[in-house]
Amino acid sequence: MDISKITLKAVESTDLRFLYTHLKERDSRANISHKRMPTYQEHVKFVHSKPYSKWYVVMYGTKKIGSIYLTKMNEIGIFIKKNFQDDGVGQTTLDLLMQKHPRERFLANVNPKNKKSINFFKHNKFKLIQYTYELEPNAK
Numbered sequence: 001m002d003i004s005k006i007t008l009k010a011v012e013s014t015d016l017r018f019l020y021t022h023l024k025e026r027d028s029r030a031n032i033s034h035k036r037m038p039t040y041q042e043h044v045k046f047v048h049s050k051p052y053s054k055w056y057v058v059m060y061g062t063k064k065i066g067s068i069y070l071t072k073m074n075e076i077g078i079f080i081k082k083n084f085q086d087d088g089v090g091q092t093t094l095d096l097l098m099q100k101h102p103r104e105r106f107l108a109n110v111n112p113k114n115k116k117s118i119n120f121f122k123h124n125k126f127k128l129i130q131y132t133y134e135l136e137p138n139a140k
Contacts, residue, residue: 001060001087008056008068008096015057016044018064026079052077054101058093060084068093075107090120 011019020043038046051071058066058080066080066089076097080089098106108126110117 001084001089003088003092005061006089006092006096007059008093008100009059011047011055011057011067013048015064016047018057019043019047019067022064022067022079022081025082054097056097058089060089065089066093068097070097070101070106073107074103074105075109077108085116091124094124 009015020040023043024037052069053072055069056067057064058068065084066078068076068078070076076094078090078093078097080093106126107129108117108121109132110121112118112131
């Protein structure tokens with residue numbers, strides 16, 4: 001894979017369907033951002049709410065292959081389509097985001113079950129700083 005063809009394109013309304021399909025590909029057991037798959041309408045509302053300070057579609061030439069975002073609290077979320085993982089795409093994508101938006105520090109919230117993501121961020125010199133616990137008293 002020619003990683004020089006990887007670019008970041010700001011999320012636009014024309015990316016709604018791709019982002020929704022992309023979200024379906026994620027392993028729900030390793031997810032921390034939601035407990036269930038949202039409906040398409042919920043997804044559209046979420047995207048239009050501009051939840052992140054920066055949100056990009058990862059492009060390989062003209063092909064959409066992933067997404068990456070940066071929250072207002074400097075948290076990075078990254079997901080690359082499965083058939084493009086392990087080719088240096090994640091590394092290049094992370095590097096592009098951090099170069100484009102330098103910060104004093106970056107954070108990554110990762111589900112403890114998501115070993116691949118944990119290893120990715122460890123490899124990139126991120127260190128574990130906390131464990132977070134949740135109580136949902138009214139959860140079924």
